[in-house]
Amino acid sequence: xxxxxxxxxxxxxxxxxxxxxxxxxxxxxxxxxxxxxxxxxxxxxxxxxxxxxxxxxxxxxxxxxxxxxxxxxxxxxxxxxxxxxxxxxxxxxxxxxxxxxxxxxxxxxxxxxxxxxxxxxxxxxxxxxxxxxxxxxxxxxxxxxxxxxxxxxxxxxxxxxxxxxxxxxxxxxxxxxxxxxxxxxx
Numbered sequence: 001x002x003x004x005x006x007x008x009x010x011x012x013x014x015x016x017x018x019x020x021x022x023x024x025x026x027x028x029x030x031x032x033x034x035x036x037x038x039x040x041x042x043x044x045x046x047x048x049x050x051x052x053x054x055x056x057x058x059x060x061x062x063x064x065x066x067x068x069x070x071x072x073x074x075x076x077x078x079x080x081x082x083x084x085x086x087x088x089x090x091x092x093x094x095x096x097x098x099x100x101x102x103x104x105x106x107x108x109x110x111x112x113x114x115x116x117x118x119x120x121x122x123x124x125x126x127x128x129x130x131x132x133x134x135x136x137x138x139x140x141x142x143x144x145x146x147x148x149x150x151x152x153x154x155x156x157x158x159x160x161x162x163x164x165x166x167x168x169x170x171x172x173x174x175x176x177x178x179x180x181x182x183x184x185x186x
Contacts, residue, residue: 001033001051001052001053001056001067002033004067005029005050008067008068013048014044014046014048015044015048022131023126024123024124024125024126025123028041028123028134032051032052032134035052035054035136037137037138038051038054038136038139039055039134039135040052040055040134040135041123041133041134041135042071043123043131043132044132046072047072047087047132047133048068048070048071049066049068049070049071049074050067050068051067055137057139058107058116058137059074059107060105061107061109062074071087072084077105077106077111078103078105082101082103083103086120089120090120090121090122090133091133093122093130094122095119096119097117097119099117099140100115100116100117100144101115102114103115114141115139115140115144116137116138116141117137118135118136118137121133121134121136145183148180148182149183152176152180155176155180159173159176160173
């Protein structure tokens with residue numbers, strides 16, 4: 001991503017030439033690019049998006065056009081109800097974190113049920129105000145879905161073992177699926 005960022009003529013964007021960027025932004029980008037965790041920086045009032053290599057799978061097909069775009073546009077499907085309010089919280093100087101946060105992303109041409117553990121931190125600029133935010137992101141979809149599906153399978157097995165008739169076994173199975181309809185296709 002460092003090479004991709006260097007290849008952009010930033011002077012033709014609302015962010016302006018790199019030489020005119022505040023040192024706080026350049027330092028934050030340097031730290032983000034070197035990180036082994038998925039990270040993004042959202043800078044300025046429009047939360048212009050910068051991200052590292054580990055964040056590319058989170059973006060899916062939105063990469064590489066997401067680079068330098070307002071986060072509201074990149075993640076329009078989750079902006080208003082999910083991440084937008086939390087980004088605004090960081091603009092006010094408050095950090096935010098959430099474990100196994102459900103986010104319905106459209107990143108590969110269809111809506112996916114995804115879960116993430118995230119930490120959003122304000123980035124102070126040279127004035128002492130908040131110039132942007134740093135997000136550290138870990139996708140937990142596989143673990144969350146696996147745990148949920150295993151719980152459903154346990155419930156199905158317990159319902160089958162406790163049934164005295166085929167009708168009761170079917171009723172127990174239907175009740176287990178009713179409590180976890182998201183995994184019925186599984």
